[in-house]
Amino acid sequence: MIQELKDNYKDVFEEGLINEINQVATFKEIPENFKIIEIGDYIKSMPLLLSGVIKIFREDTNGDELLLYFLENGDTCAMTLSCCIGQSRSEIRAVTETQVKLLMIPVQKMEEWMAKYTSWRAFVLNSYHTRLNEVMETVDSIAFLKMDERLLKYLKDKARVTHINSIHNTHQEIAYELHTSRVVVSRLLKKLENMGKIELNRNHIRLVEL
Template identity: 70%
Template sequence: MIEELRHNYGFLFEEELIEEINQVGVFKEVPAGYKLIEIGEYIKSMPLLISGSVKILREDENGDELLLYYIERGDTCAMTFSCCIGLAKSQIRAVAETDAKLIMVPVQKMEEWMGKYKTWQNFILRSYHARMTELLEAVDTIAFLKMDDRILKYLQDKAKVIGNDEIHSTHQEIAHDLHTSRVVVSRLLKKLENIGKIKLNRNNITVIDL
């Protein structure tokens, strides 16, 4: 695990911190679709991604989900850190978008390292800034973009996260992430194909406009 830590986080953290993470962190390999964090749970550890991607979702009072943002290799979800510090229940759900490798860091160490390591403090603050920017983009997307533009942005973001222009998501899965209906998604995907933004295949969607 320590070599993967050095490879993915060595440019961010000093060797002493890398060794501490290696000692207390729990290495996990999870398949796509695995729930790492559930809404309403107390968070006892925070994920550091080694490979793959994780999507962060919110849920409304009816149980419908909305995609907020993705976290990728060399990243973390600062929203989990705020819950850990405040001993609050999680307000987000974290689900592996792809097969992923990650290291779960205990909450008590995260607080300790904020005062002990400047590099860790900077990492958490940068993560907060990045997540806040992505949340604002999510709000802007919902408030200002038409649904066809939202769908295209969703496909473009997903293609970039997985590193592949072929998206293996059903129309229902896209509708679920964007909080809309499958019928609307299917109609607008066809519209996007007609104007040359995407190509609809039998089992995937190719994103042409990246």
């Protein structure tokens, strides 16, 4: 665990903090498509992602989901941080996009390190800033982009975080994450293929250009 921790965070945290994380964190290896955090949960620890990708969703009053952003290795979730520090219930759902390895940091250590380590405080504040920008980008895409543009952005974002230019989600799964219908997604995927942006195959969608 210590080597993976150093590989991801040696340029972010000082050595003393890395050693403390190694002592108190709980290591977890979680399979693909596993729900890590549910809406309404009390969160007792904060995840530090070592490898893999996690999807963060928000739910509306009808129970429909909207994908807010992806977390990659070296990331944490600002909304999780907020819930931990404020001891409030989670307002997001976190689901693994791929198999992930992560460290769970106890909430009491998060608060202690804010005062003790400059690098931890900077990491937390930067995480808030990054996640806020990503949420604003999601809001902007809903407000200002046409659905075909949102779909292409979604495919490119997924390819970027997984480092694979082939998307293996079904049309229904894509529709669910974009808060639209399968029929709309299928029609727009065909449109993007005709434009030369993607290739539709039996079991995957290949991006022609990233």
